[in-house]
Amino acid sequence: MKNVKIGIIQMRVVEDKKENIRRAGDYIKEVTKNGADIAVLPEMFNCPYDTENFPKYAEKEGGETYTSLSKLADENNIYLVAGSVPEEDMGRVYNTSFVFDRSGNKIGKHRKMHLFDIDVEGGQYFKESDTLSPGEELNVFDTEFGKFGLAICYDFRFPEVGRIFAQKGAKAIIVPAAFNMTTGPAHWEIMFRSRALDNQVYTIGVAPARDEDSNYISYANSMVVSPWGNIIERMDEKEGYRIVDINFDCIQKVRQELPLLKHRRTDIYSLDLIVK
Amino acid sequence: MKNVKIGIIQMRVVEDKKENIRRAGDYIKEVTKNGADIAVLPEMFNCPYDTENFPKYAEKEGGETYTSLSKLADENNIYLVAGSVPEEDMGRVYNTSFVFDRSGNKIGKHRKMHLFDIDVEGGQYFKESDTLSPGEELNVFDTEFGKFGLAICYDFRFPEVGRIFAQKGAKAIIVPAAFNMTTGPAHWEIMFRSRALDNQVYTIGVAPARDEDSNYISYANSMVVSPWGNIIERMDEKEGYRIVDINFDCIQKVRQELPLLKHRRTDIYSLDLIVK
Numbered sequence: 001m002k003n004v005k006i007g008i009i010q011m012r013v014v015e016d017k018k019e020n021i022r023r024a025g026d027y028i029k030e031v032t033k034n035g036a037d038i039a040v041l042p043e044m045f046n047c048p049y050d051t052e053n054f055p056k057y058a059e060k061e062g063g064e065t066y067t068s069l070s071k072l073a074d075e076n077n078i079y080l081v082a083g084s085v086p087e088e089d090m091g092r093v094y095n096t097s098f099v100f101d102r103s104g105n106k107i108g109k110h111r112k113m114h115l116f117d118i119d120v121e122g123g124q125y126f127k128e129s130d131t132l133s134p135g136e137e138l139n140v141f142d143t144e145f146g147k148f149g150l151a152i153c154y155d156f157r158f159p160e161v162g163r164i165f166a167q168k169g170a171k172a173i174i175v176p177a178a179f180n181m182t183t184g185p186a187h188w189e190i191m192f193r194s195r196a197l198d199n200q201v202y203t204i205g206v207a208p209a210r211d212e213d214s215n216y217i218s219y220a221n222s223m224v225v226s227p228w229g230n231i232i233e234r235m236d237e238k239e240g241y242r243i244v245d246i247n248f249d250c251i252q253k254v255r256q257e258l259p260l261l262k263h264r265r266t267d268i269y270s271l272d273l274i275v276k
Numbered sequence: 277m278k279n280v281k282i283g284i285i286q287m288r289v290v291e292d293k294k295e296n297i298r299r300a301g302d303y304i305k306e307v308t309k310n311g312a313d314i315a316v317l318p319e320m321f322n323c324p325y326d327t328e329n330f331p332k333y334a335e336k337e338g339g340e341t342y343t344s345l346s347k348l349a350d351e352n353n354i355y356l357v358a359g360s361v362p363e364e365d366m367g368r369v370y371n372t373s374f375v376f377d378r379s380g381n382k383i384g385k386h387r388k389m390h391l392f393d394i395d396v397e398g399g400q401y402f403k404e405s406d407t408l409s410p411g412e413e414l415n416v417f418d419t420e421f422g423k424f425g426l427a428i429c430y431d432f433r434f435p436e437v438g439r440i441f442a443q444k445g446a447k448a449i450i451v452p453a454a455f456n457m458t459t460g461p462a463h464w465e466i467m468f469r470s471r472a473l474d475n476q477v478y479t480i481g482v483a484p485a486r487d488e489d490s491n492y493i494s495y496a497n498s499m500v501v502s503p504w505g506n507i508i509e510r511m512d513e514k515e516g517y518r519i520v521d522i523n524f525d526c527i528q529k530v531r532q533e534l535p536l537l538k539h540r541r542t543d544i545y546s547l548d549l550i551v552k
């Protein structure tokens with residue numbers, strides 16, 4: 001099977017929403033030119049990460065950001081995991097990731113389902129639940145290359161999420177995210193490496209570039225990890241993009257050598273989505 | 277709450293079973309003298325790790341090794357997680373860990389439930405299932421300090437295992453283990469750190485010392501990790517022991533600052549033991 005080229009876009013997020021969309025567009029063109037099959041934007045790429053901003057920047061599905069991104073996917077003939085944006089629906093605001101195929105059709109949508117509320121002594125305080133509502137679904141999306149899991153940042157803290165994606169046949173898990181300067185150095189790498197390793201999938205974390213002047217300082221360090229748990233690509237804190245080759249044949253090899261998924265004792269324990 | 281002192285015993289395993297028991301006894305006395313509340317031995321501490329050896333070294337529960345270890349716990353007035361031994365029962369052989377309280381009473385027993393079968397190209401080949409049968413239960417044991425999870429080596433590869441222990445109220449997970457020179461450098465540290473971090477518990481991995489002349493070369497690197505994912509203690513490859521202080525108050529603090537367990541979406545997914 002041929003390699004899949006992932007364009008990870010660690011863009012800086014500014015106050016001006018239109019400017020963020022314009023710059024996302026520039027990067028999408030750039031990674032397309034460099035051969036990317038799938039472009040991935042960071043969490044809240046059109047809105048500085050701050051609970052007060054989420055309702056102000058929020059748009060309905062089909063709004064300005066959505067339409068622009070769908071068009072960009074189509075124009076560039078590229079799959080686009082459009083990071084995440086504040087989405088308004090029925091008076092509620094969600095942290096939502098939309099996915100478009102090469103023709104700009106929506107093929108995936110995920111609303112962050114674990115809201116990030118943290119209060120570390122001498123470290124980070126942040127409460128997403130002050131203004132956001134949680135999503136209620138966990139889904140994979142399908143492409144010509146295979147299935148991908150899609151989670152947003154704090155969702156990926158929960159081992160259940162990675163495992164459910166693997167059980168649903170995901171070969172890679174894409175995570176628009178924004179760890180901070182407390183949790184980033186402590187947990188970012190372990191999270192992406194352990195989820196990759198435990199589920200024998202690729203993991204792809206894409207964060208905004210670090211902006212020391214913002215209220216919430218992103219750790220950045222966008223990262224791609226192999227199904228064996230090795231870091232294939234790790235950016236630093238600066239703005240930029242990378243094209244990273246992944247190959248799903250590698251997954252089959254790793255799963256043959258060390259059959260972790262096969263060896264699960266599903267006769268003893270079960271992890272399932274609850275049917276409502 | 278006072279600290280709990282864990283005596284981790286990274287002993288070398290030799291051919292002579294009696295000699296292994298005698299040396300385990302010496303180490304248990306030594307860690308007791310140095311204030312340990314709980315002594316932990318490595319996986320297969322009385323039997324060189326080799327599928328052919330397991331049936332030869334196997335004893336019934338209550339056999340020579342069991343009786344000796346129970347007596348050592350009593351004599352030293354110490355909790356003893358007696359690593360693991362090959363256990364024979366109804367014609368089958370298990371990789372079993374027994375736990376004794378300060379009076380030598382059995383308070384825990386775990387049979388390795390995920391058997392380690394691996395075949396890495398240019399790396400490690402090993403098939404436990406050639407001679408071993410798997411256990412069917414996952415339990416915590418209780419002490420004056422609180423509850424502990426108990427798994428053996430490959431069991432801990434499965435995120436379900438760590439999570440179930442946390443759900444059952446374990447504050448620390450003890451894992452007699454023996455990673456090899458392929459999986460050790462690649463995965464040992466990530467496994468102990470991610471399970472600790474994800475479940476906000478202490479993790480304690482105790483391995484045999486490295487013996488370059490053995491068939492299966494142990495990575496060693498016995499390790500204790502905090503509920504924040506920090507390595508508190510990491511041994512090298514040599515024989516020896518360490519006394520490591522852990523404090524369960526730390527768990528409450530971490531879980532208050534970053535409430536991962538509380539934030540699980542148990543209305544969306546569930547991980548449960550299957551009732552038979």
